[in-house]
Amino acid sequence: MKDIARQAGVSQSAVSFALNGRPGVSEDTRDRVRRVAEELGWRPSTAARALSGEGAATVGFVLARPAETLGVDSFFLQLVSGIQEVLAERHLGLLFQVVEDVEDECDVYRRWWAEHRVDGVLVVDPRTDDPRTGVLDELGLPGVVIGGAPDERHPGLSTVWADDAGAMAAVVDELYALGHRRIVHIAGLPGLAHTERRIRTLRAEAERRGLTGVKSVTTDYSDAAGAAVTRRVLEWSAPPTALIYDNDVMALAGVAAATELGHSVPGDVSVVAWEDSALCRMVKPWLSALSRDSVEFGRTAATELTALLDGGPARTVRVPVPRLIVRDSTGAARGT
Amino acid sequence: MKDIARQAGVSQSAVSFALNGRPGVSEDTRDRVRRVAEELGWRPSTAARALSGEGAATVGFVLARPAETLGVDSFFLQLVSGIQEVLAERHLGLLFQVVEDVEDECDVYRRWWAEHRVDGVLVVDPRTDDPRTGVLDELGLPGVVIGGAPDERHPGLSTVWADDAGAMAAVVDELYALGHRRIVHIAGLPGLAHTERRIRTLRAEAERRGLTGVKSVTTDYSDAAGAAVTRRVLEWSAPPTALIYDNDVMALAGVAAATELGHSVPGDVSVVAWEDSALCRMVKPWLSALSRDSVEFGRTAATELTALLDGGPARTVRVPVPRLIVRDSTGAARGT
DNA sequence: TGACGGAGCTGAACCGCATTAGTGCATACT
DNA sequence: AGTATGCACTAATGCGGTTCAGCTCCGTCA
Incomplete structure (x- = not known):
């Protein structure tokens, strides 16, 4: 940014204003700064941004499953793929971690929070009496529960669920x-x-x-x-x-x-x-x-999370009911 | 750290020395600082660390596949699971992204590099005439090619391959x-x-x-x-x-x-x-x-990457040859 | 004519850590 | 006794951004 400032003949603050679409610079200057930035291939350092209070531009996703049971499962990859679509648009990163159980998962949330690594998290496989929602509450970490029950509401946590x-x-x-x-x-x-x-x-x-x-x-x-x-x-x-x-x-x-x-x-x-x-x-x-459309499920969850990160209210969203596709494995009961 | 310093009655630099195991403080003080830090539940802000030149403590993993073809594939989840095991030990985060094709993947690498988001990357599905290795070279971003051919060597890139x-x-x-x-x-x-x-x-x-x-x-x-x-x-x-x-x-x-x-x-x-x-x-x-043991494959790749991040030389490592498990779908050719 | 206000911009502080150049003090050496 | 050495620690600086308190210039209005 210093280089941009020098080359555009303005101060570094002006560059910041210009590139972030804030008022305080003329359209003229803004354009000039933008051009120079483009030319120099500038990208903001997420570290610096995070440090000055802007958040880490990253959301977390933890999969609490022992390695062995990560078998043949198309659901998660599709879900993540849908999540990515939405996050990529907003240049949000996805920090991914596999752990053994939900206790470890809670620790990961705590660590991420303390290290300012993520702005919010996506929680999958919600349980009855889930310790994770409590931890997120306590940390004040925004989160979206994927597949959660609509009844267990926690302030600050959105829920995306299928019926x-x-x-x-x-x-x-x-x-x-x-x-x-x-x-x-x-x-x-x-x-x-x-x-x-x-x-x-x-x-x-x-x-x-x-x-x-x-x-x-x-x-x-x-x-x-x-x-x-x-x-x-x-x-x-x-x-x-x-x-x-x-x-x-x-x-x-x-x-x-x-x-x-x-x-x-x-x-x-x-x-x-x-x-x-x-x-x-x-x-x-x-x-x-x-x-069900797992990719769309992921998109919906990610969209809710971005809404939460933008300061929106926690919501409970239902995705379409899974449809029964009748093929050849179902038939009349014997004797009817 | 300021709080720790105050509570331990030392300067902030002393705290930094103490917690990072650097010389410059007595064992006595070191212990005291450690205890206070523990008590306060302190964790270093990755953003601040990254900003002061320590790297982002994160490695990147891009999957270049259109969403539809992310079908039933146990390989990647297992691979990632193995990668995680190694990374988690060292408190390295895994930044994950799904993109459409390798061109997009190159862009992601460029962005990550410019944003100082990752210290290194894991590259999967290497191709003949792969543009990605060139990009990584150009950026000077350490990387491990998973499944690569041992012949196409690039300085700075390790290769982990199966025969x-x-x-x-x-x-x-x-x-x-x-x-x-x-x-x-x-x-x-x-x-x-x-x-x-x-x-x-x-x-x-x-x-x-x-x-x-x-x-x-x-x-x-x-x-x-x-x-x-x-x-x-x-x-x-x-x-x-x-x-x-x-x-x-x-x-x-x-x-x-x-x-x-x-x-x-x-x-x-x-x-x-x-x-x-x-x-x-x-x-x-x-x-x-x-x-083949995909989890182990992931472990090996992640280990190579951490070695690279520690300043080690680029290496080419072979994982065990896949073993043929003979079950019931193979038999004598008709007429023999 | 002078006070006022807003647009456009600058300088400096700050975020949380690592690092380097000191500083003060005790000990070892001549 | 005077000086060099080493140890434990502090103060100051920088990383790359954001932000806020000015500051200047110019147009407006009483």
């Missing part, structure tokens, strides 16, 4: 109409907000219809767990006729396991995957799946 | 021993260094054995491409008896396509996937696959 309850109800509707009465839901990690929401909704829907053979089983999202649970439930004396898997990986593993045990899909058992991806069309039969 | 050639040779050995003479390699993106290396090796191996029915076809790594190429080549008058897919996703799609056309795996055609993941054990038959 899991509505989607689950739709799936049950569909299966019920096909004659299914015994349904098992192979859920994801217990304690995750959306897992619990899906489980609650399934139970409510079952009760509403007086179904007793409906159950949720939590897992760690792994293909191994999906296969194991599938084998177990199919050996019940009254096995389920429909299976709802909380991700595509488990659904695939489940179908393989069921087939191996001699159960045909969808003849003996129908399968629905919660998360549509290329995987669902890579096996026979093609899997019926709940489809 | 694709050796792995390809091993695969051909295995298939040849099983009696396969017509082999098609469904490769990844043309222009990627490792794609070209695999193609070259396959051609060389074929020539060495006098095989004429050996061919590589490049794709965009998508399941759709994998399926399409599979269908096309299986309809040749002399169809291949073995298929090598450059990733697991295409292999899966390929098996599905082949089965659909009435070709049994491995009866009519053997299949090898380049990249082992849970996917390979989620279909019947289980896929034979080349397995």
Whole structure:
């Protein structure tokens, strides 16, 4: 900036005003300064900016998963890709970190805050009784909870959520109409907000219809767990006729396991995957799946965060309900 | 630091010396300062550190892929996870960005450099005639090329690579021993260094054995491409008896396509996937696959980068050759 | 005609740290 | 006793921006 100032024949403050669109310089001077800056290929040092109170121009994203369970999951990359689209426009950086668990995640937030590394964070995989929201509150760090429940409001935290309850109800509707009465839901990690929401909704829907053979089983999202649970439930004396898997990986593993045990899909058992991806069309039969636009989800979350950083109010935003794409893995229940 | 200085009854410089392990303070004072700092929960502001010439304590990672092709790919998350392990230890941040193509990636490097945002970068998916290495050279930005060819050396850039050639040779050995003479390699993106290396090796191996029915076809790594190429080549008058897919996703799609056309795996055609993941054990038959430790790959790359940041020399490091895990998708060629 | 005000610009302080050039004091040496 | 040496520490400076309190010049209005 000193160089620009010299070359444009003005003071450094004038350069600052000119380049930041602040009043205090004539349009004439502003143009001249801009040209010189352009010519010199000037870019503001984020460090210097951050130091003089402008914020770090960076948002944080922590993934709390042990390395091993970072398996085949298209969701996160797509989410991040959507987030990036929005952040890149505003020249905001994305600081990314993988940790083991939410406790570590809280530490990361604390550190980032103390080091002035980020202006805000994106929180994924919200849980019931999540310690992270409290920490963010305490630090006064703006954040957007992705996939959070709309009820647990924290001042300063926005929430972007998908209507899991509505989607689950739709799936049950569909299966019920096909004659299914015994349904098992192979859920994801217990304690995750959306897992619990899906489980609650399934139970409510079952009760509403007086179904007793409906159950949720939590897992760690792994293909191994999906296969194991599938084998177990199919050996019940009254096995389920429909299976709802909380991700595509488990659904695939489940179908393989069921087939191996001699159960045909969808003849003996129908399968629905919660998360549509290329995987669902890579096996026979093609899997019926709940489809949502993860990239758009990311865009929405990032947009909310930028709004928060601009001083906007915390909001709760709902993204479209996941749609059930009916393919070949769902059919009429045996005997109907 | 001012607060610490006051509370410890020393000057701010003494605090700086004490906390950075520099000489100039007594052990006594050092301890006292450390305790006060601990008590106050002090963390150095990265912005201030960066400003006073210490570097940004951050490394950059750019993924140049259009959003759509960020499909089911476990490789990158695992790689990043390994990178993180090493970086987290040293309290280095990872600035992550997704862009459309390498040109944009170069721009990102330029911007990061000008903004003093990163101290070094990790470059993935190196290409033949890659513009990025030139840009990094020009900027003097330390970098590690992940998966690069060992021959294209650039001063200041380290390279971490897997021996694709050796792995390809091993695969051909295995298939040849099983009696396969017509082999098609469904490769990844043309222009990627490792794609070209695999193609070259396959051609060389074929020539060495006098095989004429050996061919590589490049794709965009998508399941759709994998399926399409599979269908096309299986309809040749002399169809291949073995298929090598450059990733697991295409292999899966390929098996599905082949089965659909009435070709049994491995009866009519053997299949090898380049990249082992849970996917390979989620279909019947289980896929034979080349397995490598992507997490370790990431660790190695990050370690090289930290060495570079510490002022070490640029090096070329080889990670272990991918191992061929023989499962059920490979068998004797028909008629042998 | 002189007080007033605003537009356009400058100088200096400041953000939080690292670093360098001193400063004061005790100890070792001649 | 006088001087060189070393140690523990302080004061001052700079990194690259932003910001705020002036300052000057010029037009306006009573």
